[in-house]
Amino acid sequence: MEGMAPKESSGAKNALTRQPVGNPLVASTNIFMHTKNETPADALARLIQENQFVGWVYQLDYEQALVLTNDAWKERARGVPQNCFLLAAPAGPVQAAGEIVLLRVIGATPLPIDDKVALAKIENCKQRSPKPAENQAGTATPDEFRYGGLRCRVLGAFYLREGKLRLGSDLESYASTAQLEVFRPTGAALEMIVNYISPERAAAAEEEARRLGLKGDLPRFSIGTVRYASTDRRHRGDAAEPATFHLNAVDFLARRTAVFGMTRTGKSNTVKQLVSVVMRTGMERGLKIGQIIYDLNGEYANANLQDKGSIAEVYPDDTIRYRMMPTPGFELILNNFFRQISEGHNTLRGLLEASKLPRSADLEAFLSMDFIEPRKEECNSDHEFNRQSAQYQLKLAAYQAMLARAGYELPEGFRITFEVNPGIRNKVNPSVDPAHGLTATQAYEWFYLVRQIQDELITTKGASWIEPDTNVLINLLLQKNDQGGYIPGFRLLQPFKDYHAPNRSTDVCDEIYNHLVAGKIVILDLSVGDPVQRERLGKRIARHILRNSMAAFNAGQHPSHTVIYVEEAHNIIGRHEPLTEIWPTIAKEGAKARIATVYATQEVSSIHPNILSNTENILVSHLNNENEINELAKYYDFRDFSTSLIRAQDVGFARVKTLSNPFVIPVQIDKFDPEREKQRVRLGKPK
Numbered sequence: 001m002e003g004m005a006p007k008e009s010s011g012a013k014n015a016l017t018r019q020p021v022g023n024p025l026v027a028s029t030n031i032f033m034h035t036k037n038e039t040p041a042d043a044l045a046r047l048i049q050e051n052q053f054v055g056w057v058y059q060l061d062y063e064q065a066l067v068l069t070n071d072a073w074k075e076r077a078r079g080v081p082q083n084c085f086l087l088a089a090p091a092g093p094v095q096a097a098g099e100i101v102l103l104r105v106i107g108a109t110p111l112p113i114d115d116k117v118a119l120a121k122i123e124n125c126k127q128r129s130p131k132p133a134e135n136q137a138g139t140a141t142p143d144e145f146r147y148g149g150l151r152c153r154v155l156g157a158f159y160l161r162e163g164k165l166r167l168g169s170d171l172e173s174y175a176s177t178a179q180l181e182v183f184r185p186t187g188a189a190l191e192m193i194v195n196y197i198s199p200e201r202a203a204a205a206e207e208e209a210r211r212l213g214l215k216g217d218l219p220r221f222s223i224g225t226v227r228y229a230s231t232d233r234r235h236r237g238d239a240a241e242p243a244t245f246h247l248n249a250v251d252f253l254a255r256r257t258a259v260f261g262m263t264r265t266g267k268s269n270t271v272k273q274l275v276s277v278v279m280r281t282g283m284e285r286g287l288k289i290g291q292i293i294y295d296l297n298g299e300y301a302n303a304n305l306q307d308k309g310s311i312a313e314v315y316p317d318d319t320i321r322y323r324m325m326p327t328p329g330f331e332l333i334l335n336n337f338f339r340q341i342s343e344g345h346n347t348l349r350g351l352l353e354a355s356k357l358p359r360s361a362d363l364e365a366f367l368s369m370d371f372i373e374p375r376k377e378e379c380n381s382d383h384e385f386n387r388q389s390a391q392y393q394l395k396l397a398a399y400q401a402m403l404a405r406a407g408y409e410l411p412e413g414f415r416i417t418f419e420v421n422p423g424i425r426n427k428v429n430p431s432v433d434p435a436h437g438l439t440a441t442q443a444y445e446w447f448y449l450v451r452q453i454q455d456e457l458i459t460t461k462g463a464s465w466i467e468p469d470t471n472v473l474i475n476l477l478l479q480k481n482d483q484g485g486y487i488p489g490f491r492l493l494q495p496f497k498d499y500h501a502p503n504r505s506t507d508v509c510d511e512i513y514n515h516l517v518a519g520k521i522v523i524l525d526l527s528v529g530d531p532v533q534r535e536r537l538g539k540r541i542a543r544h545i546l547r548n549s550m551a552a553f554n555a556g557q558h559p560s561h562t563v564i565y566v567e568e569a570h571n572i573i574g575r576h577e578p579l580t581e582i583w584p585t586i587a588k589e590g591a592k593a594r595i596a597t598v599y600a601t602q603e604v605s606s607i608h609p610n611i612l613s614n615t616e617n618i619l620v621s622h623l624n625n626e627n628e629i630n631e632l633a634k635y636y637d638f639r640d641f642s643t644s645l646i647r648a649q650d651v652g653f654a655r656v657k658t659l660s661n662p663f664v665i666p667v668q669i670d671k672f673d674p675e676r677e678k679q680r681v682r683l684g685k686p687k
């Protein structure tokens with residue numbers, strides 16, 4: 001063993017030729033910028049921390065490196081946890097070599113002489129007596145017992161090009177004779193690794209930022225610190241230098257992000273962190289980023305007991321909460337069917353179609369009709385426009401009368417109001433003028449009489465003055481088809497009464513979209529209400545956001561930034577959705593419309609494959625079974641973390657792959673701290 005490796009002090013041998021690392025505890029927002037007197041090559045040298053020497057690469061190829069290490073070196077570097085990053089550089093000034101290899105520890109590897117050493121170790125143990133430790137204080141450990149091998153994956157190489165630090169994701173070549181010194185980076189050096197962003201991406205991001213009118217550094221969100229293992233006494237202990245991990249706004253905005261992990265491993269916490277950093281970035285930079293949360297458990301809207309402090313409580317002025325049930329402090333998600341006619345009719349159509357009832361001719365006609373007001377520009381004459389308007393008013397009145405008959409509550413003070421010409425008015429009931437407004441019962445009676453007159457007209461003249469759609473609506477209202485036979489009519493609508501909000505005056509989708517454009521946080525509390533209804537509503541709102549933002553994009557404008565968070569996404573974004581459905585469409589097209597999606601679920605396998613393969617950022621905490629791990633292991637280098645993901649159940653311990661980073665980074669996500677956020681809001685809020 002002697003002579004095979006240098007003495008322990010040799011790690012510091014080149015200390016004079018390398019730059020010491022700056023104070024790593026100083027916040028490093030600009031770690032890729034060189035200080036005035038520093039040359040770019042120094043940036044490369046700054047990656048190497050002499051005191052973190054852990055061994056030598058004794059074998060290298062494109063895929064893996066084998067590292068000889070020693071207990072004493074490991075001890076001094078505060079351990080070498082599995083999955084930790086290592087850097088390998090040739091002995092001597094790194095500036096001259098021009099390249100540093102980035103490694104990830106995958107496991108241990110036996111050294112060629114391990115069998116002999118193991119025999120000697122066993123002999124050594126046999127000679128010890130099983131007595132208390134103090135009696136053995138003098139027992140010496142032979143030097144060769146202290147060596148071991150590490151198996152590492154080659155993640156890439158840092159090098160310089162045109163004065164900029166670059167990270168290639170492979171090795172271009174390697175020297176078989178190379179003896180590379182290996183270091184375990186911490187603090188600022190580790191931050192450089194995990195926050196690396198390629199010059200191309202940085203340039204693209206800067207251009208995007210300029211378009212948005214952003215000044216200064218590119219926005220990036222600090223979301224946690226590097227963590228390798230569940231046991232973190234040493235690598236994250238008091239003496240250790242933490243390395244902050246940032247999510248680049250350009251990786252996040254207009255992109256897809258998945259948050260996976262078993263229940264209570266910190267998914268919602270991650271979402272809250274994201275919501276608040278986006279909010280903060282928006283406030284600091286004067287950028288409006290609308291955020292909407294599909295909150296299936298009601299944990300963002302209400303201060304929940306375990307966490308004291310919800311998003312709604314932290315940002316009271318910028319949060320609007322919606323529910324499907326009237327609740328103080330919440331807006332109703334639903335529409336008023338008497339005022340938002342098309343929206344209401346669309347909702348009913350969807351519900352009826354989904355309910356798969358047998359379809360009578362009248363029901364079929366009801367499903368295929370629409371409620372589009374006649375427009376003057378589209379009519380040949382004023383006379384024609386007036387005729388069409390009168391017909392439309394009558395149709396609307398018949399529809400409203402039918403809703404009322406089915407038990408849909410009229411808005412306060414609302415009357416069913418329409419104009420009819422005096423001839424018809426006198427014929428139907430001279431004592432009632434619908435232009436003054438009718439109650440539900442009056443409207444029913446009026447149409448009842450209309451139907452009688454019409455039946456007479458048809459028998460005597462074979463014609464009717466009522467248009468087909470209106471006729472269908474009257475049939476449904478009176479539960480009678482054209483032949484006079486019974487039909488269930490309005491009764492078919494009774495089960496859907498709860499979708500109607502009698503007190504609302506604007507379309508809820510428009511209202512929500514306007515909030516988003518204004519940079520607000522919209523929380524859809526879907527914890528109450530019928531699951532079918534919540535899925536439909538969820539989709540309708542998502543569709544509205546996409547449609548409006550796409551319209552802006554197609555008109556050559558920049559749509560405003562939106563982030564959509566979907567909690568318990570397996571309930572909303574099903575694996576078996578057709579690709580034309582709204583969620584896969586948003587995943588595919590959302591980027592153009594500047595829509596970012598963040599979805600959280602414990603089931604990797606439940607997510608539509610098309611969404612998952614289009615997802616740029618993935619954050620995963622503990623998963624409890626091989627199926628889910630295997631699903632995930634198809635992506636990037638998550639396979640390296642299979643064991644650790646199943647084994648470590650620590651809350652907030654995530655493995656993170658972002659768009660900018662070519663490999664997965666293990667991160668402990670910061671805990672969302674409502675009090676600190678409130679403080680920030682108080683201090684940072686623009687006047």
Ligand SMILES: Nc1ncnc2c1ncn2[C@@H]1O[C@H](COP(=O)(O)OP(=O)(O)O)[C@@H](O)[C@H]1O
Nearest residue numbers: 263264265266267268269306651652669670671
């Ligand atoms: N990064 C973290 N650090 C510390 N505690 C956390 C962290 N993330 C979550 N927690 C706590 O763990 C609990 C469960 O977290 P939660 O985010 O609700 O999990 P999930 O959404 O995965 O079910 C909560 O009480 C939360 O405050």
Ligand SMILES: [Mg+2]
Nearest residue numbers: 264267268269
């Ligand atoms: Mg949750």
